[in-house]
Amino acid sequence: MADSKIPSHLRTRGSMEATDRKQEYPPLPNPLEVGVYDNHAHLEIADGENPLDFREHLARAEEVGVKGVVQVGTDVPTSLWSADVAAIEPRVLAAVAIHPNEAPELHQKGTLDDALYVIDDLAKRPRVVAIGETGLDFYRTEAPLHQAQRRSFVEHIRLAKSHNIALQIHDRDAHQEVVDILLKEGAPERTVFHCFSGDAELAAILNEHGWYASFAGTVTFTNAKKLQAALQVMDKNRILIETDTPFLTPQPHRGKPNSPYMVPHTLRYMAKKLEMDENALAEQLTKNTFQVYGRWDDNPVRVRTNPVTGQPWDELEPSPFHES
Numbered sequence: 001m002a003d004s005k006i007p008s009h010l011r012t013r014g015s016m017e018a019t020d021r022k023q024e025y026p027p028l029p030n031p032l033e034v035g036v037y038d039n040h041a042h043l044e045i046a047d048g049e050n051p052l053d054f055r056e057h058l059a060r061a062e063e064v065g066v067k068g069v070v071q072v073g074t075d076v077p078t079s080l081w082s083a084d085v086a087a088i089e090p091r092v093l094a095a096v097a098i099h100p101n102e103a104p105e106l107h108q109k110g111t112l113d114d115a116l117y118v119i120d121d122l123a124k125r126p127r128v129v130a131i132g133e134t135g136l137d138f139y140r141t142e143a144p145l146h147q148a149q150r151r152s153f154v155e156h157i158r159l160a161k162s163h164n165i166a167l168q169i170h171d172r173d174a175h176q177e178v179v180d181i182l183l184k185e186g187a188p189e190r191t192v193f194h195c196f197s198g199d200a201e202l203a204a205i206l207n208e209h210g211w212y213a214s215f216a217g218t219v220t221f222t223n224a225k226k227l228q229a230a231l232q233v234m235d236k237n238r239i240l241i242e243t244d245t246p247f248l249t250p251q252p253h254r255g256k257p258n259s260p261y262m263v264p265h266t267l268r269y270m271a272k273k274l275e276m277d278e279n280a281l282a283e284q285l286t287k288n289t290f291q292v293y294g295r296w297d298d299n300p301v302r303v304r305t306n307p308v309t310g311q312p313w314d315e316l317e318p319s320p321f322h323e324s
């Protein structure tokens, strides 16, 4: 695929953290026999000594039985990127949103409504299957700015419902209030707690309302006893799996760059905890994933032909929102 207009990366993880990210990617795990999907990844973030671009991530994932990815936006540029990649790449579906740690800044600049307008527009695209990630983060954002987060979260809930697509929630240290807002506002039919971080009590609340818990590499960490207890409480038809690439790499590679091809480590750990056969769990996770987002080929990528050369075009027209 020569010089596509879609850039490989939009930012680097190194610029987001003080830590040295000169790390190698871990080796590929043994392949899964039953295919699964990574429900949440940020492939636009470069990480490690030799960053992988989205096609390299996807190729490695396929080698180990991870057949596709939900690529998740966190602001306007990354949401556009996610929707653009999904439009040309059969292994990618997109989620679009303003992240709870981005919303307060936009609110202060007076541009949150403009950003939400773009998200609303992107949500009309056929391979955009979720509004996310949105929610509340009381860990990284200070109390005076929580009101802007709440308003943004409510607007995103409304968007998910008006487009009848899934909602992916980022909930950090805000379990009770996330639940309260969902109940007050009326949760979308398919509501997912991405990188679920609750305990057995929150898992029971999710079961009660038919909401989904998406488990990331954090469930494999030795100090994650409460999270592991929550996994055992969740209804089997309400669990999902994700990497949150490039963050939260599962054991035994915690601290290294993450990639969708690391899903088998998390899946095998979950299967052991649930005393389930690995293939049976993979089958269940894929069934649940399709229930939330549909199948990756429900709205196939359009292969367009250049009328002059007769060759396929593998790139989009630049989106009107892209900065030149």
Ligand SMILES: [Zn+2]
Residues within 6 Å of the ligand: 040, 042, 072, 133, 244
């Ligand atoms: Zn994320």
